[in-house]
Amino acid sequence: MPAIEKDTLLKIYSNMVRLRVFDDKVNLLVESGIRITQHSTRGQEATQIAATAALEPNDYVMPYHRGWGWAIGKGMDPKILLSELMGKGTGCCAGKGGVHIADWKLRIMGRPGVQAAHVPIAAGVGLSIKMRKAKDVVLCFFGDGASNEGNIHEGMNLAAVWKAPVVFICENNLYALFTPNIETTSVQDIADRAQGYGIPGAIIDGNDAIAGYEAAKEAINRARSGQGPTLIEAKTYRIHGHTAMDRFHLGGYRPKEEVDEWEKKDPVKKLRERLMEIRMATAQELDEIDQKTKEEIEEAEKFAKESPYPTREDILRDVYCEA
């Protein structure tokens, strides 16, 4: 694996900070009474940002509910993202998607609300890429909870049998809503299930951005060269609860010590320290990124709040394609 370019590493760092600050901002907005459905990515910034950094601009990302790292990583402007989450007409889906973030030009497909429904869709995008003799790749995310859905089985079998250019990333954060996955999942390592489809399965430290980038790059290259899908399982942890409404761990379903332990593995801090350690960046450079990002997210908030809602006419449009 060749060394990762400085530009790429700094881009990953800056997008991880962007996601962290954005995530915090959304939580504050929810607390202030603004209705946004937010599944916080705090603690899970590394994999989504690093894996999308390994994509080419024309590659597709097939998102899942825990975001918004795949959107920021694929290049979405936080202004546009926040506007959409707030249902504003300036959002990427003209205020009609809300949580269903999508962007045709950025090749971000619609973020699904039904767990794993998008996995067969990702296989179909891969089939279409192959049939059109294009060279693009689909990066498809899902969580450990969704890994038990029938559509995961059907979609992964289809992608494997078609040798479709799809990379599956399962972010295993140990909980589906408030249920620990040891209660619901037949294997400890979801990557083991790759064997059932005759595709490679890899386990990575989901809090290590560099590991995430390297694993994603390898799987993406493999997919692009016609060798078919890979399943990557990123072991990670959600520091906040299931949604912004559950930031303080409803019902005490997990011990505080467990959360504290994972706080020590903070992926943003980890990459920051690593970048300084390998002398890729100075503390001052990284501080500047942090500061700039905070200002950018403040501006995004202002932009989204000041943006108009779509009209009723706009809201009712686009149920059908008239062309």
Add this chain to the structure above:
Amino acid sequence: MAAREMTYAEALREALREEMARDERVIIMGEDVKINVWTVTRDLHKEFGDRVINCPLSESGFSGAGVGAALTGMRPVVEIMYHDFTLYAADSIANQAAKYRYMCGGGDFKVPIVFRVAGGGSSGGSGCHHGQSLEATFIHFPGLKVIFPSNPYDAKGLLKTAIRDNNPVVFFEHKLCYPIKGAVPAGDYTVPIGKAEVKREGKDVTIVSYAYILHKALKAADQLAEEGIEAEVIDLRTLRPVDTECILKSVQKTSKLVTAEEGTKMGGVGAEIAAIVAEEGLQYLDAPIKRVAAAEWIIASSAYADQMGIPQVEDIARAVKELF
């Protein structure tokens, strides 16, 4: 163009063959589509190779994959072997295909996919998971168009229109219609989505029907004519959007409405037609609306019993006569 006699199944196959030749983005996906129990897609792979894809038994999976392919430049025609199996694929059809464009804000997100669904009211010994009529289930979803042709001419023309449409279309086919013969022009023609057809003119009562039971409605109309009742019979052809204008125009003339379908009554197609007429044409009526539909039953599994709860010619004729 010369019209030939051919079956409904052959007409569908001809539509697929012509559309695949016309547009290389058209692909076929489904279970056993190369040999195909219904013969509709049989041997098309010999002409179109990899564009005819035998899928694993995974209705939800390959229907979803069809959505992904449709979003990114292909025009898949996905076969779901029986109405009953659409419930496995229901999320991919009703939550994904139907909503994808809207939830992504419109624009370049389009889902030009056709779900061809065989089945209809008869189990013929195959049981209650191979014999339901579930078309009414799918008319409930905005974002979808729903078609159910009754004859070879419409089957070919409507399937071509469906394939060229940029929206998801659920295209129901009736397995008892497959052997029905009719005149079908060679070469290209289309039938518009959303247009019903008056199959038989009459002044005394309107019978609204579609698909296989439409043929029973026409027989009932012949019997009624012998008794001096002239029934007008409408073939809906498209179930969503419904051709409201055609129905209201007829009811205005006849003042009586009977609907006939093979699905069960509650929440059925007839319920929707009755509601439309009640809302927009109640003033035309001089009698209550009659809905002829299947018994509130689980379709019987044996070949002996499977028609016992499905309306027959005499049931339609009886319903009409009750209005006089």
